[in-house]
Amino acid sequence: MxxxxxxxxxxxxxxxxxxxxxxxxxxxxxxxxxxxxxxxxxxxxxxxxxxxxxxxxxxxxxxxxxxxxxxxxxxxxxxxxxxxxTRLSPSGRLRVDAPTGLSSQILVPALPEFFERYPDIELELGSTDRPVELVEEGVDCAVRGGALADSSLIARRVGVLNFVTAAAPSYLQKHGTPQHPHDLRQHRCVNFFSHKTGKSYDWDFRRGDEQIILPPRGGIAFNDSNAYIRAGLAGLGVVQMTDYLMMEHVAAGKMVQVLPDWTSDPLPVNVVYPQNRHLSAKVRVFVEWVADLFARHPYMHMGAVPR
Incomplete structure (x- = not known):
């Protein structure tokens, strides 16, 4: 044996x-x-x-x-x-999980750079908006946004998520443009619901000392960020989504930012891994690479908004 x-x-x-x-x-x-x-x-x-x-x-x-x-x-x-x-070449299989939009828009396009640095790592990147169970599902580390519910995980903060409220031009032409968060009560909003609880997330708005939290009203909800963005582009209603996913559509004129004087509280982005696992060389270099990648990104770096 x-x-x-x-x-x-x-x-x-x-x-x-x-x-x-x-x-x-x-x-x-x-x-x-x-x-x-x-x-x-x-x-x-x-x-x-x-x-x-x-x-x-x-x-x-x-x-x-x-x-x-x-x-x-x-x-x-x-x-x-x-x-x-000493060989500067960590090797072996590395299983990582990250949110769908973050994987497709940020991580995957930058992977050639990662493999140029670490050609001996065999990366398996799972893309899901569902929070995975790292130990039970054999995942070495995960990129997660928002507050951490699992205190058994070690977290390294690597960036922030900022949000933009927007709608398609076709929707605004038909229904008008909201001028205040309370106006959203008269609009159709697209909801994003939790995989775990099935409940839709509230939207929050802040301007100076004024803060408004409201449940968006609407007849449709998604739990996948790509589908959520597509719903906004299709004119199904007002959406609130991370700026790294939204701003390219705003710049292209496919979406229009509404309530630009109001901001939403940013959420932290962490790379997490089990605390009872040794931080292997391949996990360590991936965490450092993600931190460096986000630090260079115009929307993900921690200095993107005042804290």
Whole structure:
């Protein structure tokens, strides 16, 4: 038995809470994962996991052994990555998740630059507006906008999201242009709803010391940013979306910014990863690359608006 491999498999099973999810993340057969953990238990003469048909939980001995394994594996990776850093070429598979619009508009166009720097990294970029479960889904790190609900994740702030309220010229010609946020009560607005709760997000407006928060009224809602933008372009109503997605359409005359004297509170953008995972060289260079990319972007950098 390769004990280091068995320890890594055991840690992944504990993190994922499932032999199946651990096997998928490690790209190993489930039988191999089970055999390696059983081999560890036999070698240690101790039961590490409680197994049921629904889930896997760690025993008291297993919890203590898990903490030791995490430290040992971290030390091993430190030694390996010290050599990797001297070669300046981190390698291996890197699974990243990012919002749909941010991936298509910012990350993907800049990837040639990333691969020129790090040609040995095999990047798997998932694009979804759904917040993924990093450990359970085998994702190394994720780019997320807004407040972080999961306190178990380590976050590196890399930028901000600013919002623009706009509508298609065809909609404004038919329904008029709102002059104040309260006018939106007489307009059709396109909603964006949460994957998790199913509720639509409120819109917020600020001008000086005045702040207005209101639920937009409308008969249509989306949970995908690309579809949301298309709805605005089609003249389905007033939309409020991030400026990095919206301003190119405003510049092209396909959308018209409304309520320009009012701003919305910016949201932070973070790269997050599990705190019980060693920050590998490939994750580290990706985080640094994203931070540098956003710092150079006209809409994403943290100095884009007064804080």
């Amino acid at each position: 390769n004990k280091l491999q068995a320890m890594e498999v055991f840690v992944q099973v504990v993190d994922a809470g499932s032999f199946t999810r651990a096997a998928d993340s490690l790209q190993l057969p489930k039988a191999t994962v089970s055999t390696l953990v059983q081999g560890l238990e036999a070698a240690l003469a101790a039961k590490l996991l409680y197994r049921t048909t629904r889930n896997v939980t760690v025993t008291t001995d297993g919890a203590a052994y898990y903490e030791r394994c995490v430290r040992i594996l971290s030390d091993v990776r430190d030694a390996e990555e010290a050599l990797s850093r």
